[in-house]
Amino acid sequence: MGLLYGLIAVGLALIFGLMDVVNFAHGEFLMVAMYATFFLFAFFAIDPLLSAPLVAAALFVFGAVVYLLIVRFAMRAKANAGMVQIFSTFGLAIVMRGLAQFFFTPDYRSVPQSWLGGKTISVAGIFLPEPQLIGALVSIAAFAGLYFFINRTDFGRALEATREDPGAVALVGIDKNRVFALGWGLGAALVGLSGAIMAIFFYIYPDVGASFALIAYVTVALGGFGSVFGAFAGGIIVGLVEATTALVLPPSLKSVGIYAVYLLVVFIRPRGLFGSM
Amino acid sequence: MDKHFAARRRRDLFIAAVLAVLAAATPLVVKDVYVQNILILTLMYAALSQSWNILSGYCGQISLGHALYFGLGAYTTELLFTKFGVLPWFGMLAGGMLAAAIAMALGYPFFRLRGHYFVIATIVIAEIGLLLFQNWEWAGAALGITIPVRGDSWLKFQFMRSKLPYFYFALALCCLAWFVTWWLEDSKWGFWWRAVKDNPEAAESLGVVVFNSKMGAAAVSAFLVAIGGSFYAQYLAYIDPESVMGFQFSLLMALPAVLGGIGTLWGPVLGAAILIPMTELTRSFIGGSGRGVDLIVYGTLIVLISLALPQGLVSLFSRTKSKGAAR
Numbered sequence: 001m002g003l004l005y006g007l008i009a010v011g012l013a014l015i016f017g018l019m020d021v022v023n024f025a026h027g028e029f030l031m032v033a034m035y036a037t038f039f040l041f042a043f044f045a046i047d048p049l050l051s052a053p054l055v056a057a058a059l060f061v062f063g064a065v066v067y068l069l070i071v072r073f074a075m076r077a078k079a080n081a082g083m084v085q086i087f088s089t090f091g092l093a094i095v096m097r098g099l100a101q102f103f104f105t106p107d108y109r110s111v112p113q114s115w116l117g118g119k120t121i122s123v124a125g126i127f128l129p130e131p132q133l134i135g136a137l138v139s140i141a142a143f144a145g146l147y148f149f150i151n152r153t154d155f156g157r158a159l160e161a162t163r164e165d166p167g168a169v170a171l172v173g174i175d176k177n178r179v180f181a182l183g184w185g186l187g188a189a190l191v192g193l194s195g196a197i198m199a200i201f202f203y204i205y206p207d208v209g210a211s212f213a214l215i216a217y218v219t220v221a222l223g224g225f226g227s228v229f230g231a232f233a234g235g236i237i238v239g240l241v242e243a244t245t246a247l248v249l250p251p252s253l254k255s256v257g258i259y260a261v262y263l264l265v266v267f268i269r270p271r272g273l274f275g276s277m
Numbered sequence: 278m279d280k281h282f283a284a285r286r287r288r289d290l291f292i293a294a295v296l297a298v299l300a301a302a303t304p305l306v307v308k309d310v311y312v313q314n315i316l317i318l319t320l321m322y323a324a325l326s327q328s329w330n331i332l333s334g335y336c337g338q339i340s341l342g343h344a345l346y347f348g349l350g351a352y353t354t355e356l357l358f359t360k361f362g363v364l365p366w367f368g369m370l371a372g373g374m375l376a377a378a379i380a381m382a383l384g385y386p387f388f389r390l391r392g393h394y395f396v397i398a399t400i401v402i403a404e405i406g407l408l409l410f411q412n413w414e415w416a417g418a419a420l421g422i423t424i425p426v427r428g429d430s431w432l433k434f435q436f437m438r439s440k441l442p443y444f445y446f447a448l449a450l451c452c453l454a455w456f457v458t459w460w461l462e463d464s465k466w467g468f469w470w471r472a473v474k475d476n477p478e479a480a481e482s483l484g485v486v487v488f489n490s491k492m493g494a495a496a497v498s499a500f501l502v503a504i505g506g507s508f509y510a511q512y513l514a515y516i517d518p519e520s521v522m523g524f525q526f527s528l529l530m531a532l533p534a535v536l537g538g539i540g541t542l543w544g545p546v547l548g549a550a551i552l553i554p555m556t557e558l559t560r561s562f563i564g565g566s567g568r569g570v571d572l573i574v575y576g577t578l579i580v581l582i583s584l585a586l587p588q589g590l591v592s593l594f595s596r597t598k599s600k601g602a603a604r
Contacts, residue, residue, distance in 0.1 A: 098572025
C-alpha cells in the first residue's frame with residue numbers, strides 16, 4: 001500500500017519539482033485513470049494489468065493537454081501566482097468531478113474479476129493479497145524507470161535544465177513549453193499507472209480521487225517537495241504509519257496517524273525529510 | 278500617509294455605509310423566502326470570505342483549513358447549548374475565542390512553513406479536526422447534533438416564524454468583518470502584512486513584529502469565522518461534522534475572495550455577491566438532476582476567472598488606483 005501511495009505521489013512530486021506547481025486536480029487524474037481501467041475491462045474485457053500501460057499512455061496525453069490548456073497560462077500570472085495555480089487546478093478538479101458524475105453517475109463500480117482479484121499468495125507463512133503485491137512490484141519498477149529516465153536520458157537532463165534556468169535553456173533551442181508539457185504528461189502517466197492497479201481493489205466513484213489526493217500531498221510534503229526519492233520514501237512511511245495506526249485506533253481514524261506524523265515531521269524539518277533548501 | 282490613500286479610505290467607508298443601508302432595506306421589497314435564504318447565505322459567505330481574506334489575502338498566508346474554525350464555532354455554540362443550556366450568544370463568543378486561541382497555538386509551528394507546506398498543513402489540521410469530531414461520541418459523532426427548538430426570541434437566537442432576524446444578523450456580521458478589515462488595512466498590522474506578503478525575506482529582518490502581526494491576523498480571522506460558524510449552526514438548527522467542518526467550507530470561504538480579488542477590501546463582498554447566488558441558482562435549476570452539471574459550470578468559471586483575472590474582478594473596476602493602494 002505504501003508503495004502505491006508513493007507511486008501516486010511521485011507524479012505530483014515530479015510536477016512540483018519541475019515547475020513549482022502543485023496540481024490540486026491530482027486526485028481527479030487518479031479517478032479518471034480508474035474509470036478508464038474500469039471501462040477497458042467492462043467493454044473489452046482487458047485485465048487491469050494489461051490495460052495499465054494503455055491507461056498510462058492515455059493519461060500522458062491528458063496531462064500534456066492540461067498543461068497546454070491551463071497550467072501554461074497559470075504560470076504566466078504575475079500577480080497572486082500561488083493563488084492562480086491553486087485555484088485553476090482546483091477548478092479543474094471540480095469540473096472533472098462534475099463530468100464524472102454526469103457521464104458515469106455517482107454509482108460505485110468495481111472491476112469484479114481481475115486475474116488477480118481476491119487471490120492471495122503465501123510467502124514464508126505470511127499471506128499477501130496478490131493485487132497489492134503486484135502493485136508494489138509495479139511501483140518499484142516504475143520508480144526505477146523514472147529514476148533512470150530523469151538521471152540518464154537527454155530528456156531528463158532537459159527537464160532538470162529547464163527547471164534550473166528556463167531562459168538559458170531557450171538559448172540552446174529547447175522549447176520550455178514542450179519540456180514542461182512532457183513533464184506533466186509523465187507525471188500524469190504515473191498516476192495512470194497507479195489508477196489502473198488501484199482499480200483492482202478499490203471501488204470507483206466520482207469522488208474517489210479526493211480521498212487519495214490529500215494522502216498524496218502529505219506523502220510528497222513528508223518527503224520534501226521536488227524530491228522524487230522523497231516521495232518514494234514518504235509513500236513507504238505513510239503506508240507503515242497507516243498499518244500501525246490501524247492496530248491501535250478504530251479504522252475510521254486511521255488517517256489521523258498519517259496526518260499527525262506529517263505535522264510532526266514538518267515542524268521539525270519545515271521542508272520535509274529529503275527537501276532541499 | 279498620502280492623500281489619495283486617505284481619500285480612498287473615506288470613500289470606501291461611505292460606499293460601505295450606503296450599501297449596508299440598501300441591503301438593510303431589501304427585505305422590504307423581497308418577501309420571497311427562497312430569495313431571502315440566498316441573501317442570507319450571500320451575506321454569510323461575504324463575511325466568512327472577508328475574514329479569511331485577512332489572514333490569507335492581506336497577510337499572504339494561504340489557509341485552506343478555515344473550516345476548522347467554522348466548525349469549532351458551530352460545535353462550541355451547540356454543545357454548550359444542548360449539553361449545558363448556555364445561551365447561543367455566550368456560546369458564540371466562547372467559540373470565537375476558542376477558535377482564536379487554537380489559531381494562535383497553531384501559528385507557532387505553522388508560520389515557520391512556507392508556501393505549499395503551509396497550505397497543506399492547514400488542510401491536514403482541518404481534516405484531523407473533522408475526523409476527531411466524526412469519532413467523538415459525546416459530540417454526536419458522525420450523526421451530529423439537532424438543535425432543540427426553544428422558542429422564537431433574540432435571547433435564544435432562534436427564529437421560527439421569519440428569516441428576517443437571521444438576515445439582519447448576517448448583515449451585521451458582514452459589516453463587522455468589512456469594518457475590521459477596513460480598520461486593519463491602515464493599522465500597523467496592515468503595513469507589516471503587506472511587508473510579509475511582498476517580501477518575506479526583508480520582513481524576516483523585522484522578526485518578532487512580523488510574527489506577532491501574523492498571529493494577530495490568524496486570531497482575528499479565526500474569531501470572525503467561528504462567529505460565522507455558530508450563526509450557521511443556529512440558522513440550520515442541525516450540524517454534523519461533514520456539514521460544518523468539511524473541506525468544502527475551506528474552499529467556499531476562499532472562493533469569493535479569489536473571484537473578487539484577494540487582499541482587497543471589496544473583493545470578498547463582490548465575489549460573494551456573484552458567486553453565492555450563482556451557486557444556489559445553478560444548484561436548484563440544473564443541479565437538481567444530481568448529475569453534476571452545476572459542478573461543471575462552477576468549476577469552469579473558477580478556472581477561467583483565475584486565469585483571466587488573477588487579481589480578481591475588483592481589478593476591472595479599479596485599474597487606475599489599484600497601482601499602489603489596493604494591494
